[in-house]
Amino acid sequence: MNFHGVWAIYRFEMARWARTLFQSLVSPVISTTLYFVVFGSAIGSRISSVEGVSYGAFLVPGLLMLSLLTQSVSNAAFGIYFPKFVGTIYEILSAPISFIEVVMAYVGAAASKSIVLGLIILATASLFVPLRIAHPFAMILFLVLTAVSFSLLGFIIGIWADNFEKLQIVPLLVITPLVFLGGSFYSVSMLPAFWQKVTLLNPVLYLISGFRWSFYEISDVPIGVSIAMISLFLAACLAIVWWIFKTGYRLKS
Amino acid sequence: MAALIEIDNLTKIYDNGFTALKGVSLSIDKGEIIALLGPNGAGKTTMISIVCGIVNPTSGSVKIAGNDIIRDYRKTRAMIGLVPQELTTDAFESVWGTVSFSRGLFGLPPKPAHLEKVLKALSLWDKKDSKIMTLSGGMKRRVLIAKALAHEPDILFLDEPTAGVDVSLRKDMWATVRDLRESGVTIILTTHYIEEAEEMADRVGVINNGEIIVVEEKAELMRKLGKKEVVLTLNEPLSALPDALSGFDLTLSEDGQQISYAYVTTAKRTGITKLLSALAEEDITFSDLDTKQSSLEDIFVSLVEDAA
Ligand SMILES: Nc1ncnc2c1ncn2[C@@H]1O[C@H](COP(=O)(O)OP(=O)(O)OP(=O)(O)O)[C@@H](O)[C@H]1O
Numbered sequence: 422m423n424f425h426g427v428w429a430i431y432r433f434e435m436a437r438w439a440r441t442l443f444q445s446l447v448s449p450v451i452s453t454t455l456y457f458v459v460f461g462s463a464i465g466s467r468i469s470s471v472e473g474v475s476y477g478a479f480l481v482p483g484l485l486m487l488s489l490l491t492q493s494v495s496n497a498a499f500g501i502y503f504p505k506f507v508g509t510i511y512e513i514l515s516a517p518i519s520f521i522e523v524v525m526a527y528v529g530a531a532a533s534k535s536i537v538l539g540l541i542i543l544a545t546a547s548l549f550v551p552l553r554i555a556h557p558f559a560m561i562l563f564l565v566l567t568a569v570s571f572s573l574l575g576f577i578i579g580i581w582a583d584n585f586e587k588l589q590i591v592p593l594l595v596i597t598p599l600v601f602l603g604g605s606f607y608s609v610s611m612l613p614a615f616w617q618k619v620t621l622l623n624p625v626l627y628l629i630s631g632f633r634w635s636f637y638e639i640s641d642v643p644i645g646v647s648i649a650m651i652s653l654f655l656a657a658c659l660a661i662v663w664w665i666f667k668t669g670y671r672l673k674s
Numbered sequence: 675m676a677a678l679i680e681i682d683n684l685t686k687i688y689d690n691g692f693t694a695l696k697g698v699s700l701s702i703d704k705g706e707i708i709a710l711l712g713p714n715g716a717g718k719t720t721m722i723s724i725v726c727g728i729v730n731p732t733s734g735s736v737k738i739a740g741n742d743i744i745r746d747y748r749k750t751r752a753m754i755g756l757v758p759q760e761l762t763t764d765a766f767e768s769v770w771g772t773v774s775f776s777r778g779l780f781g782l783p784p785k786p787a788h789l790e791k792v793l794k795a796l797s798l799w800d801k802k803d804s805k806i807m808t809l810s811g812g813m814k815r816r817v818l819i820a821k822a823l824a825h826e827p828d829i830l831f832l833d834e835p836t837a838g839v840d841v842s843l844r845k846d847m848w849a850t851v852r853d854l855r856e857s858g859v860t861i862i863l864t865t866h867y868i869e870e871a872e873e874m875a876d877r878v879g880v881i882n883n884g885e886i887i888v889v890e891e892k893a894e895l896m897r898k899l900g901k902k903e904v905v906l907t908l909n910e911p912l913s914a915l916p917d918a919l920s921g922f923d924l925t926l927s928e929d930g931q932q933i934s935y936a937y938v939t940t941a942k943r944t945g946i947t948k949l950l951s952a953l954a955e956e957d958i959t960f961s962d963l964d965t966k967q968s969s970l971e972d973i974f975v976s977l978v979e980d981a982a
Pocket residue numbers: 674688689690692693694712713714715716717718719720721759
């Protein structure tokens with residue numbers, strides 16, 4: 422195990438983040454605040470409560486997931502895409518470090534960033550609405566699992582992408598719609614029966630539902646199903662990463 | 675003693691079907707400097723990239739100190755430093771930051787004293803806190819060398835180290851490479867500058883079209899393939915070579931002032947004595963006599979042309 426190597430990549434990634442701390446942290450915080458102002462205050466004043474939770478508070482887990490998912494994917498995707506793009510990947514490929522260690526470093530760094538971001542958003546949210554976290558451990562577990570799985574997904578996208586458009590298209594065209602349609606801003610039970618069924622095909626629904634449960638003990642699907650789904654997703658990402666490692670896909674000719 | 679690097683029948687067919695290496699075998703001993711010469715697209719970078727783990731071989735094997743580069747990659751890669759052909763650096767990183775990163779990446783704990791020594795040897799010490807993007811091309815090249823040396827490798831691959839480096843700096847770099855060799859590092863360099871190979875290398879390998887045409891001690895190569903030339907400056911210009919000299923392979927310069935005669939130094943009879951007496955018989959006198967050894971460059975050009 423090359424600890425120094427993993428640490429070197431991890432630190433490099435965190436330093437890159439620190440250099441652009443403003444855009445990395447401030448912009449998600451600002452956009453979250455805007456969501457609160459628009460949805461929480463303006464619209465929320467007309468929606469009294471959802472399943473006994475004030476609409477503002479109901480929003481928090483969904484908004485957090487929205488940032489967590491998009492940031493994990495784009496951070497990790499960019500992290501591995503960039504050395505590929507400028508060519509500095511040669512050094513990583515020629516180093517005595519295993520592919521799994523490389524994944525650990527990049528995914529670890531991307532996940533750390535989005536966890537920090539998640540906590541900051543949580544703190545921001547607590548300024549607007551009274552927060553209650555019924556199951557803090559479950560909440561942290563969901564936070565970490567989600568950050569890790571979606572950073573893995575981002576890593577895969579970063580390896581697959583061979584231009585900047587592809588790098589941006591997945592977060593924009595896939596992740597964001599899935600999060601919006603996954604019950605970030607509403608409870609699935611508010612939808613017509615047909616759309617409730619369709620929504621069940623959206624993997625993000627299970628994440629948001631489970632996450633919301635850890636706050637308010639209300640959920641769209643049973644908590645066990647949520648945990649099973651995220652584990653399944655994590656396993657799928659790991660399998661793809663394993664395949665990339667075996668074939669050297671888009672990394673080694 | 676077994677060779678330090680043992681490349682055996684290495685082939686590489688790229689995904690697009692192009693065969694870049696056609697069964698290359700080469701062994702490199704500890705402590706030598708070997709120069710790989712070859713025209714653009716010969717396969718030099720491909721070969722180096724395979725040894726370093728950047729490109730997968732199609733078939734064949736490479737062993738370093740007895741360890742297979744694929745099965746025992748941690749051991750072999752830890753021994754190797756690579757300076758790539760392309761200037762690829764992290765623009766926003768500082769010089770110190772990037773060499774520290776390289777050392778860590780190769781699995782070693784920090785050792786500022788070593789990094790300081792490397793940066794000083796490459797005249798980069800006063801730039802250690804500069805961002806890489808603020809450096810000139812030649813300095814970036816040296817940063818890449820410093821990165822490759824950060825983990826104290828036993829083997830250093832230099833893929834065209836002096837491309838885009840000015841003459842005085844090139845001399846400095848040669849001196850650095852020699853110092854490295856003194857300290858026991860084995861060096862493999864590729865170059866298009868024949869004078870570089872001539873200046874630096876103990877052995878020279880010529881690659882063309884994915885094949886090694888020849889690998890030889892530099893002196894041996896020049897002795898075997900080297901031609902010498904005698905140039906005689908005449909007292910009286912000749913309009914044409916007299917018939918009596920037609921048996922010799924002579925060339926007369928355009929102004930008729932010089933006769934040159936090429937011969938192979940290793941031949942039993944160089945024919946020089948005969949030529950001189952034939953000239954005396956014809957009453958051709960000369961004011962100057964000069965001999966020239968053909969350079970590695972001439973040898974290289976003729977080898978590549980022969981192979982084509
Ligand atoms: N990824 C790749 N896919 C397809 N062909 C490639 C690839 N990389 C290199 N080649 C081809 O393989 C051949 C050898 O390339 P290589 O870079 O090894 O040459 P080289 O000897 O280093 O040349 P130069 O002196 O120009 O650096 C070239 O014809 C090149 O076009």
